[in-house]
Amino acid sequence: MSFRRRTFPEVLESLLTTITGGVAAESHPFPPPDAALPPFTSDLEQPPASDIVSVWGTLDGQPHLFRKNADYTLAPDGRQLVWPEKVAQYPDPGTLVYVNYRPAGARADVNDVQVGSVLRTLAESTALEIARLYAVLEGVYESGFVDTAAGSALDNVVALLGIERVRGGRASGEVEFTRAGGASGEITIPGGIRVATADGSVEYETTETVTMRQAQTTVRVVARDLEQNDPLPADALTLLPVPIAGVGRVTNPGPTAIAAQDENDDELRTRAKNVLHGSERATLGAIRQAISGAGITAEVDDTSTPGVIRITPHVEAMPPDLQQRLLHSLENVRPAGVAVELAAAAPPAKVNLELRLETADGLLAQDLRAAQRAVREKIGDFFARLELKEAASTNQLVGLVLTVPGVEDVRLVSATLVEDSGPPQDVLDIAGGTLALENHVTVLGDLHIADPKLPTLVDVTISYPDGETPPDLAAVRAALTGAIAALTNANDAAGTAGTMISFAQLLSATPLPGKAPPASIVDDAFPYAVTFALTLETGLTQVLAGDDDAYSLAPFERLSLSGVEAAVRRPDKAVVPSG
Numbered sequence: 001m002s003f004r005r006r007t008f009p010e011v012l013e014s015l016l017t018t019i020t021g022g023v024a025a026e027s028h029p030f031p032p033p034d035a036a037l038p039p040f041t042s043d044l045e046q047p048p049a050s051d052i053v054s055v056w057g058t059l060d061g062q063p064h065l066f067r068k069n070a071d072y073t074l075a076p077d078g079r080q081l082v083w084p085e086k087v088a089q090y091p092d093p094g095t096l097v098y099v100n101y102r103p104a105g106a107r108a109d110v111n112d113v114q115v116g117s118v119l120r121t122l123a124e125s126t127a128l129e130i131a132r133l134y135a136v137l138e139g140v141y142e143s144g145f146v147d148t149a150a151g152s153a154l155d156n157v158v159a160l161l162g163i164e165r166v167r168g169g170r171a172s173g174e175v176e177f178t179r180a181g182g183a184s185g186e187i188t189i190p191g192g193i194r195v196a197t198a199d200g201s202v203e204y205e206t207t208e209t210v211t212m213r214q215a216q217t218t219v220r221v222v223a224r225d226l227e228q229n230d231p232l233p234a235d236a237l238t239l240l241p242v243p244i245a246g247v248g249r250v251t252n253p254g255p256t257a258i259a260a261q262d263e264n265d266d267e268l269r270t271r272a273k274n275v276l277h278g279s280e281r282a283t284l285g286a287i288r289q290a291i292s293g294a295g296i297t298a299e300v301d302d303t304s305t306p307g308v309i310r311i312t313p314h315v316e317a318m319p320p321d322l323q324q325r326l327l328h329s330l331e332n333v334r335p336a337g338v339a340v341e342l343a344a345a346a347p348p349a350k351v352n353l354e355l356r357l358e359t360a361d362g363l364l365a366q367d368l369r370a371a372q373r374a375v376r377e378k379i380g381d382f383f384a385r386l387e388l389k390e391a392a393s394t395n396q397l398v399g400l401v402l403t404v405p406g407v408e409d410v411r412l413v414s415a416t417l418v419e420d421s422g423p424p425q426d427v428l429d430i431a432g433g434t435l436a437l438e439n440h441v442t443v444l445g446d447l448h449i450a451d452p453k454l455p456t457l458v459d460v461t462i463s464y465p466d467g468e469t470p471p472d473l474a475a476v477r478a479a480l481t482g483a484i485a486a487l488t489n490a491n492d493a494a495g496t497a498g499t500m501i502s503f504a505q506l507l508s509a510t511p512l513p514g515k516a517p518p519a520s521i522v523d524d525a526f527p528y529a530v531t532f533a534l535t536l537e538t539g540l541t542q543v544l545a546g547d548d549d550a551y552s553l554a555p556f557e558r559l560s561l562s563g564v565e566a567a568v569r570r571p572d573k574a575v576v577p578s579g
Contacts, residue, residue, distance in 0.1 A: 003141040004095070006134045007063050010056045012127035017053050017100040019123065021108035025098040028081065030057065030091040038090075040083040041075070042099075048078030049101040055081070057097035059089060066091070078104060146272050150265050158272040166205070166263035171231040172224040173256030175204065179217045180248030183322070185296040185315050186384055187212040187219075187246040191270035195223060195250050196239040202229050204237055204256075207267040212246075213380050214443060223252075224259065231256040245325045283335075287311075290329035296322075297348070299388055299441065309334070310341045314388075314441045318345040349419040350445030351383065351392075351427070351435065354498075355401070356556045357451040358409035368454040371406040376447055378404065383444040392435040394428070413496050413555045418445060448536075448554040455558035458484060459533045460510070463569045468527050469513040470566050476510055477564045483509035484559045491553045498555045503544040506532050529569070535562070 014024040028042040035041070052074050055066045066072055071089050073082045081099055083090060091097050113120050143153035155165055175195050179187065188211050196203045204223035212219040223237070237252045284300060287309065291298045301310040311330070315322075323342070330340045357375070359368055378400040386392055394412055401410040415435050416424035427436045460480060462471050483506065491499045512528050532544040534551050542551050553559075 003138060004058055005063060005138040006056075006131065008127055008131040009065070010054075010063065010098070011130045011134070012124060013054050013056075013100055014098075015123045015127050016113050016120075017102070019108065019119065020102070020111050020113060021106040022053060022100060022102040023049075024100050025056075026101070027096045027098055030083075030095055030097050031093060038083060038085040038087070042081045042097075044079060044081060044099070044101065046103045047080075048104045049074060050078065050104040050106075051102050052081065053100040053102065055097055055099050057091035058095040059092060061092065064089075064091070066097075074101075146269055154265055154268060158268060161272055163268070163272055165268050166224045166226075168260050168262045170225040170228060170259060171256040172204075172207075172222060172259040173232075173252050173254060174220045175206065175223045175237055175250060175252050176218055176220045177210075177212065177244070177247050178249040178251075179212060180246055183246035183248070184214070184317065185246070186214060187244065189219065189221065189244060189247070191267070193244065194226075194241050195237045195252075196241055197232070197236050198238055200239060200241070202227075202232065202236075203241070204252075205271070207263065208270050211381075211384060213384060215380075220253075224263065225256070231258060245322065245329075283333075286333040287330060287340075290333050291326070296326070297388065297441070297443075299346075307337065308339045308341055310343055312343040313345045314348040314443075315345050316347050346441065347420065348441045348443045349417050351437065351442050352414075352416045352418060352424065352446040352448075353379070353444070354413040354415075354448045354554050355450070356411040356413055357401075357407055357449060358411075359451055359453055360406050360408055363406050363453070365454065367406055368451060371404050372449050372451065372454065374404040375401050375407065375449060379447060380444055383442070386437075386442070388441050389438055391438050394430075394433050394435065397435075413450075417442070448557070450554050450557040452556065452558050455488075455560040457535045457562035458559055459535065459562045460564045461531045461533070461567065462510075462512070462565070463529045463531075463567045465527050466568050470568075471512050471528070473564050473566060476512075477561065479509055479511050480506070480564070481561050484561050487553075488558045491555075491557060494555070496555045498557070499553050501551050501553060503532065503546060503549040506530075506544065534559075 017024040023044075023046050026045055030042075031040050032042050052068060052072070054068070055072055057064055057066060059066075066089065071083070071087050073084065074080075075082050110119055112118075113123070142148035143150075144157065146154070146157055149157045158164075177187075177189055188209065189206065191206050191209045193206045194203050195206070203226050205226055206221045206223045208221060210219050210221045232252065233255050234253060235251050238250060240247065240250050284302065287300060291300070291311065291313075297314045299312040299314065301312070302308075304310060313326070327340075327342060330342075334340050355375070357371070359371060363371075379397065382397060382400055383392070397412065398410055401407055412428065414426070415428040417427045417437065417440060418424050419440070429436050458480070460476065462476070464470065487499070487501055487505070507530055510530055512530075530545075533541055534544070535541045543549070544551060
């Protein structure tokens with residue numbers, strides 16, 4: 001059963017049409033039966049009609065008044081409602097439209113429906129009360145569904161599943177899940193997962209679903225006590241009564257505390273839905289849920305061979321323990337009489353992105369770093385939710401980035417796809433506004449974000465034997481500042497191509513006392529050892545310390561000299577900072 005709320009204007013129009021001798025709210029399905037292509041026609045029940053007063057229906061799930069002679073017309077013989085072939089708006093498919101019209105020759109005993117008349121005033125009062133009743137009925141209807149019920153109505157709905165709202169006054173706190181050694185892929189931890197003390201005497205339940213992405217080793221989520229127990233100290237919740245594939249350890253990093261608030265509607269809905277998902281069996285949805293519960297993504301093919309479901313895991317490797325857990329989960333949910341065939345693991349291709357951010361002026365460094373972290377999280381979530389073998393919308397990516405506070409503009413500089421360590425393929429389709437990933441199973445690879453206000457930092461360390469002249473750090477700092485500025489300018493001029501900087505370039509710009517840098521740093525006669533550490537805002541550090549070392553600058557990436565240190569290298573190879 002479905003329900004559509006009728007608004008005050010619609011109810012009033014139906015009343016006035018009835019009062020003046022017309023036919024009110026005559027319902028017709030849209031599209032009409034056996035009508036595949038426009039124009040669509042619906043036969044009126046009391047033809048011929050002299051005029052159609054109005055047509056009400058549903059557009060985008062909301063009540064809508066369709067326009068006469070624009071969206072619909074009356075057939076010349078007055079017997080049909082016609083929806084032309086080229087029209088601005090059609091009703092939602094599978095809904096009913098309600099037609100108010102006047103049959104030819106209709107007569108009415110009363111027809112004073114002008115605004116302010118007694119008849120019109122009585123009709124408006126009646127329509128207002130009927131519209132209010134429809135609003136109440138809409139609330140009653142929505143109270144029967146998990147997604148739309150609220151408050152006590154939601155309590156009644158989830159009670160059918162044996163779930164109760166967690167009330168205030170119970171202890172709550174953060175629990176931390178840690179990835180198991182060797183586990184790969186994303187790990188989804190559903191809301192409602194229980195964690196307990198070592199003896200199992202106290203159990204907490206997570207309040208929302210969280211996902212540990214490929215690059216993460218830990219994730220935290222709030223959990224509440226299931227009963228009225230005293231708060232627990234740190235590291236008390238260490239037991240997972242129901243193991244989660246890929247999770248090696250759980251604990252509460254800090255002590256729990258009494259929470260004053262009741263569990264809110266969103267948290268309660270999340271728990272209820274996970275109970276429903278967990279109880280599903282013998283469907284493709286249950287199989288996909290089992291695969292997700294194992295912390296991997298996979299392609300499910302149920303069309304190639306009758307009675308066989310072929311599953312191709314998209315992971316870098318399939319260790320025996322992960323394979324057994326996955327097969328066990330699939331065995332529990334597969335339909336009777338259907339075989340599950342697990343194919344060899346197929347590593348997903350990696351999508352490497354390079355972005356350039358424009359952030360607001362006046363932001364502190366920590367705010368800029370927070371903005372970059374938020375951008376990374378949003379893009380990571382976007383690719384985690386992307387359907388297998390589906391193109392990615394660049395507009396959606398840009399829109400997600402622009403929702404981060406402090407980000408004023410973003411430019412998608414490049415997007416490349418790398419399969420099986422092969423050469424990168426350009427997948428950025430600027431004209432189509434997509435990343436061309438349709439025929440590939442992908443995960444997010446390297447995400448390089450360049451923000452001119454937050455450059456990559458360069459730290460320099462110079463070591464020398466005891467007895468050698470120490471380098472002039474002020475001269476080194478001045479020379480490298482100029483050299484790094486020149487390299488940054490060259491990278492800006494290169495645009496989307498980016499540039500490469502080598503160890504030799506930086507070494508040749510470093511003034512050392514009375515010594516010219518040799519052709520090779522491995523020259524034993526050269527007493528100075530120089531190391532350049534480039535640290536990105538992600539925390540990733542690349543060290544340039546040898547002839548073959550180089551660093552590829554992302555388009556528009558900027559460099560900044562952070563620090564210069566000198567250290568004495570003792571004969572026993574210990575390095576002692578000088579000065």
